[in-house]
Amino acid sequence: MAPNVLIFGAGAIGSIYVYILDQAGANVTAVCRSNYQAAKEHGFEIMSEKFGHVKVKSSVVRTVEEASGQEWDYVLVCSKAMCGSRPTTAEILKPVVGAKTAIVLLQNGISIEEEYIEAYPSNPVISVVVYLPATQLASGIIKMGDLEYLEVGTYPSDAPSSHKEAASAFCDLIKAGKGHAILYDDVQPRRWSKLIVNAPWNPLCALARSTDVAFMNASPQATDVVWSVMKEIVAIANALGYAEINEEEAAFQLGRAKARIPDKGIEPSMLADIWLGRAMEVEAIVGNTVRIAEKKGVPAPGLTMIYVLTKALDESNARQRILKKL
Ligand SMILES: NC(=O)C1=CN([C@@H]2O[C@H](COP(=O)(O)OP(=O)(O)OC[C@H]3O[C@@H](n4cnc5c(N)ncnc54)[C@H](OP(=O)(O)O)[C@@H]3O)[C@@H](O)[C@H]2O)C=CC1
Ligand SMILES: CC(C)(CO)C(=O)C(=O)O
Incomplete structure (x- = not known):
């Protein structure tokens, strides 16, 4: 069955993974804030050396509350990593994290995983290093070059085997959408x-x-x-x-x-x-x-x-x- 994927923060990086995961056949919903109206009306437009000039229209919501009441296989966190902000992003995501949801962090930084482990000690937390210079030129319009690859692994590195399987399945999903992902036993x-x-x-x-x-x-x-x-x-x-x-x-x-x-x-x-x-x-x-x-x-x-x-x-x-x- 096609996995349900929620993308939290469809800015420069999130929008590109809306496209890649849509290509992979996943059911993708994006939580949008400032670009909600543009994404709802026109979808996302990506000008890219890697994928060409492409468009994708996914389901969009304004808040995680709107996306609750459904089982999410993956919640991709593509907002900025604002360590120390309150409420934490981990807390904001509560309405969409079910017992089996894998939380996937596509963010820069170090020690960014802790707030998720604290809030969801039993869920897979997948830490992803992103190489993808991209900019949102206007709401829903994103420019990227030809570089796109992800380095993926569980947090912590000695997570249970079911979490390791979720990380591996995530890499397969990215590859199915013609993205690039490499799985590491320890991604730190x-x-x-x-x-x-x-x-x-x-x-x-x-x-x-x-x-x-x-x-x-x-x-x-x-x-x-x-x-x-x-x-x-x-x-x-x-x-x-x-x-x-x-x-x-x-x-x-x-x-x-x-x-x-x-x-x-x-x-x-x-x-x-x-x-x-x-x-x-x-x-x-x-x-x-x-x-x-x-x-x-x-x-x-x-x-x-x-x-x-x-x-x-x-x-x-x-x-x-x-x-x-x-
Ligand atoms: N851009 C790049 O080239 C690269 C970025 N990264 C990393 O990827 C991560 C994402 O960066 P990037 O895509 O550039 O960031 P952007 O600022 O372009 O996108 C983040 C998105 O998250 C949205 N957002 C934030 N909070 C919420 C909320 N509460 N509800 C709904 N949406 C929300 C923002 O909405 P709003 O517009 O309203 O603020 C914005 O659309 C960062 O950790 C960054 O360091 C990594 C490699 C390259
Ligand atoms: C430097 C760069 C573009 C590398 O992908 C990046 O990570 C960022 O802009 O935050």
């Missing part, structure tokens, strides 16, 4: 590898209001600053026992950005948040990492400076949003 090292990218690039590009390439081109020191923060992330991952996260891995990740230099570069999702005056994933991507470094006694002066600046910027933006509403 892959999260640290992605953090090497996100922890320096997302906040630095947001602070500098620049693409990664514009940032590197702006001063002779810029690339070295990024590199030094990447090495801090490697040291933190090593202190946690992830020996496979090393400078070679960091050099590979920095190389991906350097390879874009003749081009105009990419806008990390935190830069998209800045343009729209939205809250940024400061805690999930930077704050949690700084706190792990402190706990493990690993010096992280570059990352800490980035945290302090980005946190202040995020709070300043929050004050601006309040003033605009008055």
Whole structure:
């Protein structure tokens, strides 16, 4: 039987998985907020090097309450990871999480799984690392390139075999929709590898209001600053026992950005948040990492400076949003 999939947050990433899972034959419903009307009337339009110029119309709802009363095999969390916000996203999802629902987190950051484990100790929690630069240009209209792949695994890595099966079935579903997914027994090292990218690039590009390439081109020191923060992330991952996260891995990740230099570069999702005056994933991507470094006694002066600046910027933006509403 076709699985029932609820996508919570159909922005840049969520919309693309509406398309992929629809292609896979799943029954897809998207929980939309600002793009509800556009998605309801016109569906989602994806301009992509990977899939071409495609459109998909799924069932859409405004809230999880509207989607309750039905068994969901998978709830995909594709909203921003706002660690520390209240209510937590895990709490918001209560009406749609049944006894067998697998909660799938397609989000950046580290230690983002804890709130779900706390709220749903018996449900499969599937942690997914997303490589997919994408932007929502207007409500329901998304642009992506040719890169799309997911690194998938249960949280924790020693979850029961039924949770492992749910993670494996999720990968098969993505592949059936012509997406790319790789299953890991322990996906946490892959999260640290992605953090090497996100922890320096997302906040630095947001602070500098620049693409990664514009940032590197702006001063002779810029690339070295990024590199030094990447090495801090490697040291933190090593202190946690992830020996496979090393400078070679960091050099590979920095190389991906350097390879874009003749081009105009990419806008990390935190830069998209800045343009729209939205809250940024400061805690999930930077704050949690700084706190792990402190706990493990690993010096992280570059990352800490980035945290302090980005946190202040995020709070300043929050004050601006309040003033605009008055
Ligand atoms: N964009 C990218 O290139 C990449 C992003 N990622 C990660 O993927 C995750 C998703 O990012 P992205 O798609 O860019 O984010 P977006 O901001 O584009 O999309 C998030 C969506 O979630 C919606 N949302 C948030 N809260 C609710 C709610 N309570 N009810 C309904 N909808 C809600 C937002 O609605 P509204 O518009 O109303 O705010 C928005 O449509 C993040 O963790 C990000 O770091 C990973 C790799 C690449
Ligand atoms: C840097 C990028 C685009 C990599 O996929 C990303 O993860 C983000 O924008 O948050």
